[in-house]
Amino acid sequence: MREDAEGKKVLVIQTHGIDTPRRTYSPLFYAMAAASMDMEVLVWFTMDGTSQLKKGAAEKIKLDPESDVTLRTMLERTKEEGVKLYVCQQSMTLFGMTEEDLLDGVEIMGAATIIDLTLGADVVMYF
Amino acid sequence: MREDAEGKKVLVIQTHGIDTPRRTYSPLFYAMAAASMDMEVLVWFTMDGTSQLKKGAAEKIKLDPESDVTLRTMLERTKEEGVKLYVCQQSMTLFGMTEEDLLDGVEIMGAATIIDLTLGADVVMYF
Amino acid sequence: MREDAEGKKVLVIQTHGIDTPRRTYSPLFYAMAAASMDMEVLVWFTMDGTSQLKKGAAEKIKLDPESDVTLRTMLERTKEEGVKLYVCQQSMTLFGMTEEDLLDGVEIMGAATIIDLTLGADVVMYF
Numbered sequence: 180m181r182e183d184a185e186g187k188k189v190l191v192i193q194t195h196g197i198d199t200p201r202r203t204y205s206p207l208f209y210a211m212a213a214a215s216m217d218m219e220v221l222v223w224f225t226m227d228g229t230s231q232l233k234k235g236a237a238e239k240i241k242l243d244p245e246s247d248v249t250l251r252t253m254l255e256r257t258k259e260e261g262v263k264l265y266v267c268q269q270s271m272t273l274f275g276m277t278e279e280d281l282l283d284g285v286e287i288m289g290a291a292t293i294i295d296l297t298l299g300a301d302v303v304m305y306f
Numbered sequence: 307m308r309e310d311a312e313g314k315k316v317l318v319i320q321t322h323g324i325d326t327p328r329r330t331y332s333p334l335f336y337a338m339a340a341a342s343m344d345m346e347v348l349v350w351f352t353m354d355g356t357s358q359l360k361k362g363a364a365e366k367i368k369l370d371p372e373s374d375v376t377l378r379t380m381l382e383r384t385k386e387e388g389v390k391l392y393v394c395q396q397s398m399t400l401f402g403m404t405e406e407d408l409l410d411g412v413e414i415m416g417a418a419t420i421i422d423l424t425l426g427a428d429v430v431m432y433f
Numbered sequence: 434m435r436e437d438a439e440g441k442k443v444l445v446i447q448t449h450g451i452d453t454p455r456r457t458y459s460p461l462f463y464a465m466a467a468a469s470m471d472m473e474v475l476v477w478f479t480m481d482g483t484s485q486l487k488k489g490a491a492e493k494i495k496l497d498p499e500s501d502v503t504l505r506t507m508l509e510r511t512k513e514e515g516v517k518l519y520v521c522q523q524s525m526t527l528f529g530m531t532e533e534d535l536l537d538g539v540e541i542m543g544a545a546t547i548i549d550l551t552l553g554a555d556v557v558m559y560f
Contacts (some may be wrong), residue, residue, distance in 0.1 A: 183320075192431075194329070194332075194433060196412055225332060226328065226329060226332045226433075227328060227329075267332075269332070269335060270332060273328060273331065273332070273369060273370075274328075289339075290335060290336055290339040291339050291343060293336070294316070294336065294339055294340050294343060294345070294429070295310075295311060297414065297429045297431065298311060299311060299316060303429075303431075305431070305432040305433070
């Protein structure tokens with residue numbers, strides 16, 4: 180089925196953040212897997228997912244204590260694979276985050292945009 | 307992309323309830339955003355999501371302590387936007403809720419119905 | 434709408450496990466409902482969902498203390514309905530599970546496979 184995957188649009192929605200570390204790596208892993216299959220991939224952080232993108236936060240999340248890899252490493256690798264990262268404007272407001280708090284390379288978008296993006300995507304994955 | 311959105315069917319599935327207040331507002335917010343784009347929107351409460359719909363429960367959930375807005379306010383606004391609210395019959399049974407416990411304006415449906423609804427929807431959002 | 438359902442492919446993604454018992458029964462219940470509608474149904478266990486499939490784990494999860502039904506019963510019934518169970522290879526590695534730990538009748542698949550499966554499914558449900 181791999182050939183069909185090429186060029187398809189994947190939208191990964193991440194609603195979980197640093198309070199649930201075990202829910203943070205895998206969505207990025209799936210995003211990278213899709214990118215490696217030449218799909219166009221976008222991760223949308225909303226609700227508690229926004230907490231991952233606060234400067235200084237992701238460095239503190241590590242699933243394997245014996246590894247140097249942190250959630251920050253995972254986020255950087257995801258960007259390096261060509262995956263675009265977006266954050267929900269309304270969730271930032273709801274949870275008291277400002278644009279200055281945000282990691283570089285993350286774009287802010289409103290809720291209406293995500294509705295449009297889900298309509299245009301070939302696959303939407305919710306985590 | 308807005309024009310494409312008009313008339314499309316959106317199904318929002320809410321599996322979280324009053325034990326996780328931070329997961330309760332945003333799905334309703336997305337539902338309202340879709341409704342304001344002239345989409346046909348339906349929210350399906352299942353699993354712990356059913357707890358939001360118990361009489362007297364949503365009034366006690368408030369994300370911003372300085373605001374008068376509660377989860378109950380959000381649910382009422384969602385209905386006012388023309389969004390239909392459904393609850394899963396089997397989840398009500400599993401978690402010991404009866405029809406008398408339910409807020410007004412919420413319709414009870416079985417699991418087979420939700421399978422049908424997902425097949426007929428243009429977008430399904432899981433929270 | 435039932436006739437339309439027949440033969441359609443449903444993929445249920447379960448990311449929750451034995452740490453959140455109340456999130457374990459319903460996804461299997463939906464899978465069985467879809468199977469009873471003559472749909473082709475597959476459940477993919479990833480992230481903490483993998484913990485359900487560890488030998489000896491599901492027997493200890495019971496939602497109704499007065500019933501003999503455990504999560505293990507639910508998993509067996511789901512298989513009996515013809516639903517196929519898959520587990521994410523990378524999640525097993527991440528959470529320290531080996532093939533020997535797995536219940537019988539569960540197939541191990543990689544992340545790229547799940548991307549392919551989501552592309553080929555008529556409905557994907559995320560829990």
